[in-house]
Amino acid sequence: MPSDLSLTGAAPAPLRRLLPGQNARRLALLALLLAVSAAPYMTLGSRGNWGFVLPFRGAKLAALVLVGMAVSTSTVLFQTITRNRILTPSIMGFDALYVMILTGAVYLLGGHGVMRLPPTGIFVVNAGLLVLASLALFGTLLGRAGHDLMRMVLTGIIFGTLFRSLTSFLQRMIDPNEFAVIQVGSYARFTQIDTDLLAISAVVLLAAMAAAWAMRHRLDVIALGHDAAINLGEDPRRGQIQALVLIAVMVSVSTALVGPVAFLGLLVVSLARLITPTPYHGVLLPSAGLTAGIVLVGGQTLMERVLALSTPLPVIIDLAGGLVFLILLLKGLRR
Amino acid sequence: MIRIENVSFAHGAAPVLHDISLDIPRGGITALVGANGAGKSTLLSLIARLAPLQGGRIVVDDLEVGACRSDELARKLAILPQTADAAPRLTVRELVGFGRYPYHKGRPGRDDHAKVEAAIAAFELGALADRPLDTLSGGQRQRAQVAMTYAQDTDYVLLDEPLNNLDIAGSRALMQLLQHLAREHGRTIVVVLHDLNYASAYADHLVTMRAGRIAEAGHPTEVVTADMLRDTFGTEAGVHHVNGAPVVLV
Ligand SMILES: Nc1ncnc2c1ncn2[C@@H]1O[C@H](COP(=O)(O)OP(=O)(O)OP(=O)(O)O)[C@@H](O)[C@H]1O
Numbered sequence: 241m242p243s244d245l246s247l248t249g250a251a252p253a254p255l256r257r258l259l260p261g262q263n264a265r266r267l268a269l270l271a272l273l274l275a276v277s278a279a280p281y282m283t284l285g286s287r288g289n290w291g292f293v294l295p296f297r298g299a300k301l302a303a304l305v306l307v308g309m310a311v312s313t314s315t316v317l318f319q320t321i322t323r324n325r326i327l328t329p330s331i332m333g334f335d336a337l338y339v340m341i342l343t344g345a346v347y348l349l350g351g352h353g354v355m356r357l358p359p360t361g362i363f364v365v366n367a368g369l370l371v372l373a374s375l376a377l378f379g380t381l382l383g384r385a386g387h388d389l390m391r392m393v394l395t396g397i398i399f400g401t402l403f404r405s406l407t408s409f410l411q412r413m414i415d416p417n418e419f420a421v422i423q424v425g426s427y428a429r430f431t432q433i434d435t436d437l438l439a440i441s442a443v444v445l446l447a448a449m450a451a452a453w454a455m456r457h458r459l460d461v462i463a464l465g466h467d468a469a470i471n472l473g474e475d476p477r478r479g480q481i482q483a484l485v486l487i488a489v490m491v492s493v494s495t496a497l498v499g500p501v502a503f504l505g506l507l508v509v510s511l512a513r514l515i516t517p518t519p520y521h522g523v524l525l526p527s528a529g530l531t532a533g534i535v536l537v538g539g540q541t542l543m544e545r546v547l548a549l550s551t552p553l554p555v556i557i558d559l560a561g562g563l564v565f566l567i568l569l570l571k572g573l574r575r
Numbered sequence: 576m577i578r579i580e581n582v583s584f585a586h587g588a589a590p591v592l593h594d595i596s597l598d599i600p601r602g603g604i605t606a607l608v609g610a611n612g613a614g615k616s617t618l619l620s621l622i623a624r625l626a627p628l629q630g631g632r633i634v635v636d637d638l639e640v641g642a643c644r645s646d647e648l649a650r651k652l653a654i655l656p657q658t659a660d661a662a663p664r665l666t667v668r669e670l671v672g673f674g675r676y677p678y679h680k681g682r683p684g685r686d687d688h689a690k691v692e693a694a695i696a697a698f699e700l701g702a703l704a705d706r707p708l709d710t711l712s713g714g715q716r717q718r719a720q721v722a723m724t725y726a727q728d729t730d731y732v733l734l735d736e737p738l739n740n741l742d743i744a745g746s747r748a749l750m751q752l753l754q755h756l757a758r759e760h761g762r763t764i765v766v767v768l769h770d771l772n773y774a775s776a777y778a779d780h781l782v783t784m785r786a787g788r789i790a791e792a793g794h795p796t797e798v799v800t801a802d803m804l805r806d807t808f809g810t811e812a813g814v815h816h817v818n819g820a821p822v823v824l825v
């Protein structure tokens with residue numbers, strides 16, 4: 241029971257919410273920023289043939305934006321159904337699981353066997369397996385440990401380490417010649433994006449994002465917790481399972497395109513919560529998606545075009561995101 | 576009417592409710608009292624489908640709990656659980672606003688905004704309306720939670736120890752408001768109380784629970800006796816009568 245000696249006369253706390261309309265204005269500003277960072281990405285430092293440069297860079301730009309939306313949306317969904325602001329699918333080992341499934345396929349079928357399959361087919365099967373595996377692993381975890389932050393963090397560390405160790409174990413058993421087939425490495429790469437999968441990724445991702453958008457009001461209610469959600473007529477269990485499926489699909493898309501992203505999701509969603517403080521997913525989802533696009537496209541423009549790639553962008557993102565993780569964790573544990 | 580038929584419930588292997596049957600009449604305030612651990616919160620959470628029924632049947636008017644649509648029940652019955660920990664970062668107005676969700680499903684209309692403002696006014700939360708819940712005192716937060724339940728505007732309202740953290744003015748104001756809702760608007764209020772004096776002063780029916788069973792039910796003047804205090808609560812306390820109403824000496 242909280243002690244209650246100050247029913248009246250408490251000092252007024254600073255307003256943490258924005259005025260009506262202010263969130264909308266900030267969303268528009270974010271969209272503008274994204275456009276501003278996309279223009280130099282498309283044009284800066286190119287010599288000669290525009291007919292070649294624009295489609296080439298356009299595909300990469302589209303891939304970066306898709307990855308940003310997939311990572312941010314899956315992170316928001318995950319944080320809502322687990323009711324915390326620290327854990328993300330990456331931290332819980334979702335993308336490590338995807339890499340493990342892919343490596344397992346190469347191990348079983350052989351690199352040439354996998355090469356002969358169409359990349360789209362591999363992607364669809366992989367994504368399907370990830371959905372099933374994450375439902376089995378995390379579906380049971382959600383109901384029980386949902387409120388115990390420490391337990392979730394430890395589970396995530398154990399899962400992530402387990403998947404990564406199994407992956408490297410499998411990789412060691414794979415013929416070195418076939419090893420090259422595993423396109424998804426153990427770190428993110430934003431410069432050489434696998435644009436083969438761009439079309440299918442875009443279709444799958446847009447469908448998943450539409451589903452997440454359709455859930456936005458239900459997510460607002462599920463974020464209130466089990467009892468409050470049921471009282472308002474929503475079934476939290478059903479929403480959690482649906483969100484988990486969407487998360488697995490979106491993680492598949494981003495991992496297939498650029499590899500594991502580690503702390504990107506945490507960084508952009510934490511930023512979005514600062515930029516547009518709101519309990520409503522109708523604002524948070526677009527805000528996080530735009531923020532992710534800006535961080536990826538703007539960061540890549542800086543790295544690739546302006547600074548001529550002295551440090552890879554993922555290193556910077558993970559540094560910043562890792563710092564956010566530590567700060568949030570320390571704050572969360574102190575509370 | 577809420578009709579509870581042969582309801583049993585166990586937490587794991589430990590039985591908590593034993594074959595409970597009880598009719599809670601329509602209209603009026605029904606107070607549910609009993610020792611800690613008697614099963615009051617468990618019974619309330621079963622009525623409000625927060626936990627699935629394991630045995631027996633509960634019907635609210637024509638809606639069978641567990642079988643009817645959950646959002647339909649959300650427009651007929653609201654519950655405030657004993658430990659409501661809804662997102663601490665919400666402001667009071669946002670929290671109260673969620674009480675309207677069963678009606679607008681995320682798209683509040685003018686009527687919804689009006690009902691939210693009415694709830695905020697009814698619980699004197701105007702000055703706190705834009706404050707996040709985690710900056711409020713325990714009693715202020717409790718008032719905000721009750722205001723959300725009020726905004727849900729249902730025929731049946733279940734409140735689990737709503738007087739927690741409230742001072743005497745807040746407690747009396749809440750009980751008077753509940754009485755007004757019951758008398759003037761025909762609402763059915765089921766409220767778990769620990770203070771028997773509040774129960775005798777405001778309840779139309781008093782139900783006592785003892786170790787997972789219903790012990791007594793009736794008007795407070797019949798139920799609140801020194802014998803009941805000994806049997807149900809295991810404490811020897813005197814009962815006096817003031818203007819005909821029983822008062823427990825503490
Ligand atoms: N999650 C749980 N797991 C196991 N046992 C539980 C759980 N919740 C409640 N119980 C047990 O069920 C019994 C009834 O609990 P309940 O919360 O319904 O009591 P109550 O009458 O509301 O008590 P109080 O006045 O203290 O709120 C208690 O013996 C309690 O220990």
Ligand SMILES: [Mg+2]
Binds near residue numbers: 617735
């Ligand atoms: Mg209780």
